Every structure is written in structure tokens, then in C-alpha cells.
Amino acid sequence: MTSTRIVRIDHRAWNDAPDHVGASTPVAELEEGKVLYFPELRFALSDAETRLLDPALVDPKRKNISLNATTGKLTGVAVEDERRNAIGALVRRYYETTRHFLDRLLPGYASHLHAPTTSLRLHRIGTWKMSWRKDDTRLHVDAFPSRPVGEQRILRVFNNINPHGDTRQWRVGEAFDTLSARYLPQMPAYRPGVAWLLHKLHVTKSRRSAYDHFMLQLHDRMKADAGYQRDGLQESIEFPPGSTWICFSDQTPHAAMTGQFMLEQTYLLPVSAMAHPERSPQRVLARQVAAAH
Secondary structure, three states: OOOOOEEEOOOOOOOOOOOOOOOOOHHHHHHOOOEEEEOOOOOOOOHHHHOOOOHHHEOOOOOOEEEEOOOOEEEOEOOOOHHHHHHHHHHHHHHHHHHHHHHHHOHHHOOOOEEEEEEEEOOOOOOOOOOHHHOOOOOEOOOOOOOOOOOEEEEEEEEEOOOOOOOEEEEEEOOHHHHHHHHHHHOOOOOHHHHHHHHHOOOOOOOOOHHHHHHHHHHHHHHHOHHHHHHOOEEEEEEOOOOEEEEEOOOOOEEEEEOOOEEEEEEEEEHHHOOOHHHOHHHHHHHHHHHOO
16 A cells, blocks of 8 residues: 555553644544554453463354443353453453543543443454354455444454464555445445335344445455455554554454454444544445435
8 A cells, every 4th residue: 555544653551642743633543544553552461361361261152252331241251150250350441441541532532432342352363164244354344234333433442462472463455435436336225125124023133224234235245355355455464462453443444364362342433423424434425325326
């Protein structure tokens, strides 16, 4: 790529925000679809927590361990002993840490972030058998088949907690408007009746919007396009242990290629809470669909 979409920020403390350097801000960089990369923002684990980094602790029927911080529900843990409580405490600590940090880093978002979900990922990339649609080693933007997001953005905070020195390699793709313009002509039109039926049959938790329809199409067509996966505009980056990175994963094309042991925090943010809502995938796709008709 001629210019990187990775913004490096040298900052080590979770309890305060980095000073802004230059004219841009973290919010502006994120809303342009870039990745904020903090190479030294470590989420330190105790010795007892490090001993929990064992793929055998994950329910074989699930890919990851997850916490719904709103309800307190912990899923995906294969054991019912004291390790379950310790895992719950670890992922909750990560949720609380990221929330306090984002309140300082992105103060305009602070009162609007909601629906937090925390994920502890213990499997090595490539060892979990899955369909091509769920294969995250393929470049994609995030879209949820059963959980339509409508007017919500998907903001994610990742941290490499690997205790053995293994990096986590990502590929990061091109700007969203260029990407969506590439695939939109191939996509079938949105059909409200189909969205109604899927909700009625409990295939989706709420009714898919036109945006959700096009994002799922984009997600699938990207992953199915071997030529794009090989030749599409992209860059590679390795995130070392102890590093943190943040992006709008519904806007930033990404693929996780290598690595093991990671914490990931997801928040939803209303489009209306953005500094520049016109940069959201929702508004970009709406403009492109309108121009095509």
C-alpha cells in the first residue's frame, strides 16, 4: 500500500490518554477506518492468570470464551471448578480496563458505548475447523448474521497476551468506500419481506436493515473472492505480545493470520454519536446504493 492505515501511538498507561500529536485525533483516525496501534500498552497477567491460557478450558462446541458484561453471563468455559471464576474475573478486568481507557481516549464516545462483549481467545489461529464464511484468515469486515446492528458501529479493542513471545499477524485492507464500490454492483437488492421472515423465524434476533443486508453480502463476497484475498490492496503487520490495537472492525478490512492467546473487547456505538457520521459504513453504503439507482 502507498500509505499505511496503521497509526502507531507510543503510550503505556491504561489509566490516562496519550497526548495528541499533530492535527489529527484518535477519533478522526478511527472514523477514517485506520487502526490505532499501541505497541507498549500491555495488559499484564498475574502468574495465576497466565496458567489459565489453556485451550482445553474452552468448551469444544465454542470457538472462544465470552463475557456479556451487562448481564454477567460467561459462556464457553469447559470447566465448573475455581478456574471458571478466575477466567470470569480476568475477562471482566479486561472489560473494565478498556472501558476506562476509551472514556479517556475517546471522550466524545464515552456515554454512548454499549452492549460490551469480552472475548478470551485461546486457540491458535488455524487449529479451529470452520467454514470459509467463519474463516477470519480471509480479509473481511465484520457483520453478524444473526444479530443485525442497524445504526450501530462495531468498535473493538485487541490485546496480545501471548506469554511465549508469539506475535499476532494481521492483514489490513483498503479504505471502505473503495472496497464497497468494488462489490456493490454484484449484490442482490435488499428485500424487506425476507428480513421480516428471517426475524419471524428467529433466524435473526431483530429485523435486518438494508445496511445489514449489504454488509453481510460484502463480508461473504470478500471472503469468497480468492483473487481479492491474494491481490487486493493490503498491508501486513505483526502485533507483539503486550501490544494493543483498536479499530472499527465493520469498516477496516482485516484478517488474522497467525497467533495465539488474545483478549478482545467489543462495543457498539450509535452512528449518531460519531464525530463524522458521514464516514460510517452505513452512510457510505446508503450514498452508493442511491447513486446506483
